[in-house]
Amino acid sequence: MQEQKTNISAYLPLRARVEKVSRLTDREKLFTVSVPTGLKLRYSPGQFFMAGLPGYGEAPFSITSACLSPEDTTFELGIREVGNLSAAIHRLVSGDSLWIRGPFGRGFDVSGFAGKDALFIAGGIGMVPMRSLIKTLAWQGAGNKYTVIYGAKTPEELLFRDEMEGWRDKGFDVKLTIDKPHPDWSGNVGVVTTLIPGVRLDPEKTVAIIIGPPIMYKFVIMSLKEKGLGPEAILVSLERRMKCGLGKCGHCQIHSSYVCQEGPVYKLSELKDMPEAL
Amino acid sequence: MDKDIEYRFLTHAGFRKFISCLIDGFVVYGTIKKDGFPAFGPITDSKDLVLARTPTHLSAKEFFFPQREALLEFDMASGSHSPIVESRDQVVIGAHPCDLAGLGLMDRVFSTGSTDVNYLARRERTLIIGADCMPDDYCFCESLGTETIDKGFDLFLTEIKSGLLVSIGSEKGEAILSKYTKPLPPKDVHLRESAKALEKKKRSFKARLSAPKEELPGIYAKSDAHPVWEKIGAICYGCGSCNNVCPTCYCFDVKDEVTPDLSGGERVRVWDGCTLEEFAKVAGDHNFRRSRADRLRHRFNRKFRYLSDKFNSLFCVGCGRCSRTCLVKINITEVTNELIRDARTEDEYLGVPAAARKG
Numbered sequence: 053m054q055e056q057k058t059n060i061s062a063y064l065p066l067r068a069r070v071e072k073v074s075r076l077t078d079r080e081k082l083f084t085v086s087v088p089t090g091l092k093l094r095y096s097p098g099q100f101f102m103a104g105l106p107g108y109g110e111a112p113f114s115i116t117s118a119c120l121s122p123e124d125t126t127f128e129l130g131i132r133e134v135g136n137l138s139a140a141i142h143r144l145v146s147g148d149s150l151w152i153r154g155p156f157g158r159g160f161d162v163s164g165f166a167g168k169d170a171l172f173i174a175g176g177i178g179m180v181p182m183r184s185l186i187k188t189l190a191w192q193g194a195g196n197k198y199t200v201i202y203g204a205k206t207p208e209e210l211l212f213r214d215e216m217e218g219w220r221d222k223g224f225d226v227k228l229t230i231d232k233p234h235p236d237w238s239g240n241v242g243v244v245t246t247l248i249p250g251v252r253l254d255p256e257k258t259v260a261i262i263i264g265p266p267i268m269y270k271f272v273i274m275s276l277k278e279k280g281l282g283p284e285a286i287l288v289s290l291e292r293r294m295k296c297g298l299g300k301c302g303h304c305q306i307h308s309s310y311v312c313q314e315g316p317v318y319k320l321s322e323l324k325d326m327p328e329a330l
Numbered sequence: 331m332d333k334d335i336e337y338r339f340l341t342h343a344g345f346r347k348f349i350s351c352l353i354d355g356f357v358v359y360g361t362i363k364k365d366g367f368p369a370f371g372p373i374t375d376s377k378d379l380v381l382a383r384t385p386t387h388l389s390a391k392e393f394f395f396p397q398r399e400a401l402l403e404f405d406m407a408s409g410s411h412s413p414i415v416e417s418r419d420q421v422v423i424g425a426h427p428c429d430l431a432g433l434g435l436m437d438r439v440f441s442t443g444s445t446d447v448n449y450l451a452r453r454e455r456t457l458i459i460g461a462d463c464m465p466d467d468y469c470f471c472e473s474l475g476t477e478t479i480d481k482g483f484d485l486f487l488t489e490i491k492s493g494l495l496v497s498i499g500s501e502k503g504e505a506i507l508s509k510y511t512k513p514l515p516p517k518d519v520h521l522r523e524s525a526k527a528l529e530k531k532k533r534s535f536k537a538r539l540s541a542p543k544e545e546l547p548g549i550y551a552k553s554d555a556h557p558v559w560e561k562i563g564a565i566c567y568g569c570g571s572c573n574n575v576c577p578t579c580y581c582f583d584v585k586d587e588v589t590p591d592l593s594g595g596e597r598v599r600v601w602d603g604c605t606l607e608e609f610a611k612v613a614g615d616h617n618f619r620r621s622r623a624d625r626l627r628h629r630f631n632r633k634f635r636y637l638s639d640k641f642n643s644l645f646c647v648g649c650g651r652c653s654r655t656c657l658v659k660i661n662i663t664e665v666t667n668e669l670i671r672d673a674r675t676e677d678e679y680l681g682v683p684a685a686a687r688k689g
């Protein structure tokens with residue numbers, strides 16, 4: 053009985069190269085990663101890679117950069133150290149290999165933002181994928197009204213603060229908040245929902261995007277409904293446990309939907325009959 | 331008897347000889363008696379094979395989707411990964427119609443969208459010889475239309491007094507049968523005996539669903555808030571046995587196993603189960619299906635509703651294995667019948683009068 057070996061496997065990762073590592077906060081680092089030469093890098097904001105290291109497994113990580121040119125050969129991941137794999141990735145330095153599969157999932161439909169105002173609402177590490185969308189729309193520069201509401205537990209945990217001046221220059225109104233009073237903070241205090249009532253928006257032409265920790269969604273959606281936004285005008289990106297990215301392992305399943313394929317980005321209206329989603 | 335299917339007849343002795351020839355040429359698995367109960371196991375002597383009438387404890391999925399299987403091999407120093415796709419010529423004997431129906435669903439899962447080379451390679455190189463059965467107290471395949479099957483096997487065996495009636499399911503099956511044996515054309519009496527056995531089987535079901543299968547997705551769709559979930563959630567151990575024994579549960583975990591000297595290792599997939607606590611947990615200790623009631627609701631809905639949206643088929647084949655194995659006697663027919671009963675008392679249900687429905 054001879055064993056047969058073939059060479060096509062959807063689980064086989066590609067070797068990518070870490071070009072640059074920078075620290076974002078105590079817990080998060082930003083990785084600039086390049087794909088092998090000759091490989092076309094195409095992705096939309098909201099999509100993710102399965103990234104791994106031999107011996108440590110792999111996990112889904114959102115792409116935080118924006119794919120602005122077909123010549124792009126690098127992308128960025130913003131990774132929080134929470135366990136074995138993320139800790140091992142945090143030990144990588146430029147020149148090291150990171151093993152990737154993807155990109156996976158359905159990201160944001162950027163063309164759907166044409167002529168629309170947008171309200172970006174991010175909590176914590178949710179800014180990682182949100183930044184990709186913000187950068188994509190900023191680059192398009194369509195002259196719409198863009199408002200960013202971003203909250204974290206403490207001022208140190210707010211990601212990409214040094215880039216926000218640039219976003220403001222592009223016309224984004226950026227509002228930050230932290231959960232509890234802090235000596236170094238003179239801005240708004242309270243969860244992200246506290247900033248929503250103060251935003252002036254035209255419910256007819258505004259799209260709201262929510263990405264954050266699981267508990268954030270319900271409250272934010274309630275505030276947005278009070279602002280007159282309907283389920284067609286609210287986009288969410290959902291997190292689930294993921295082991296394959298291929299619609300097979302079942303971990304990411306919510307009702308009939310496999311988040312790794314049909315998500316992570318959904319219109320709220322698509323989640324109508326899926327009480328488990330939020 | 332199905333008119334489109336061709337039949338052959340083998341005497342008992344002819345059948346034993348056929349099995350011996352298969353053992354010489356292939357790795358053969360089949361139904362054996364293990365601690366007095368039917369189970370699948372390796373067949374190294376034709377005497378090992380005991381065609382089981384009632385379902386085996388575990389389904390036949392392990393021969394295509396093993397409990398643990400390597401997907402990749404990696405080297406820690408160079409970081410290089412190479413795929414592992416294991417398969418070999420094998421024969422699986424004794425899979426019942428429900429097992430074959432389950433396998434047909436697995437085929438669709440692993441070939442829809444991204445194709446799974448590991449599963450498909452095993453499937454490709456397996457000769458499947460099905461066998462007929464009799465229901466026990468838990469079998470309810472008849473309610474789902476999987477008590478008989480006309481495809482998904484290479485050969486299919488029906489035991490009759492004087493020998494075995496063999497249905498031909500594929501050219502591969504036909505070729506191997508005539509390579510190793512001299513099958514005879516069946517006599518009318520053989521066909522009549524087999525038809526009678528089928529009638530007897532159909533009369534013997536003790537477990538039944540009280541609604542036609544077409545109605546089940548709709549009934550489940552109205553039952554998210556039904557009290558039965560809390561009721562069974564309160565007694566469930568969250569042990570995952572129901573997932574393990576099910577022929578259509580295909581969820582898996584993927585993890586790295588490193589050799590003791592840390593020089594390399596394998597990325598493996600292992601069966602996982604949606605009734606286990608960790609299944610839907612993400613970082614920050616957030617569990618999307620925190621309670622056992624949530625997890626059981628998910629499992630049952632996968633069988634009767636969620637996947638039918640995706641594959642246009644129910645994902646339960648009625649083998650009763652999950653009920654049979656459950657230590658606290660959570661029974662899939664009883665739970666489903668409870669949902670059916672309460673969906674019917676809501677009189678507008680599907681607009682079909684209760685009296686017009688099967689039950």
Ligand SMILES: Cc1cc2nc3c(=O)[nH]c(=O)nc-3n(C[C@H](O)[C@H](O)[C@H](O)COP(=O)(O)OP(=O)(O)OC[C@H]3O[C@@H](n4cnc5c(N)ncnc54)[C@H](O)[C@@H]3O)c2cc1C
Nearest residue numbers: 111112113114131132135136137138180292293294612613
């Ligand atoms: C679509 C998507 C995008 C993501 N994007 C990012 C990102 O941009 N940056 C980032 O830092 N994190 C992101 N995550 C979360 C990240 O995948 C997990 O935190 C990761 O599994 C941690 O791996 P670990 O080995 O370090 O932790 P582990 O040691 O595996 O576990 C830490 C915790 O994570 C849970 N967990 C295990 N496996 C998974 C899994 N596959 N998915 C989710 N949780 C899991 C465990 O239950 C445990 O509570 C994303 C998750 C998803 C689903």
Ligand code: SF4
Nearest residue numbers: 566567569570572656
């Ligand atoms: S076998 Fe029974 S106790 Fe175990 S997880 Fe399934 S339903 Fe719960």
Ligand code: SF4
Nearest residue numbers: 576646647649650652
């Ligand atoms: S859900 Fe239960 S009865 Fe249905 S196929 Fe799976 S084990 Fe068999």
Ligand code: FES
Nearest residue numbers: 297300301302312
């Ligand atoms: S991650 Fe495996 S099915 Fe979605």
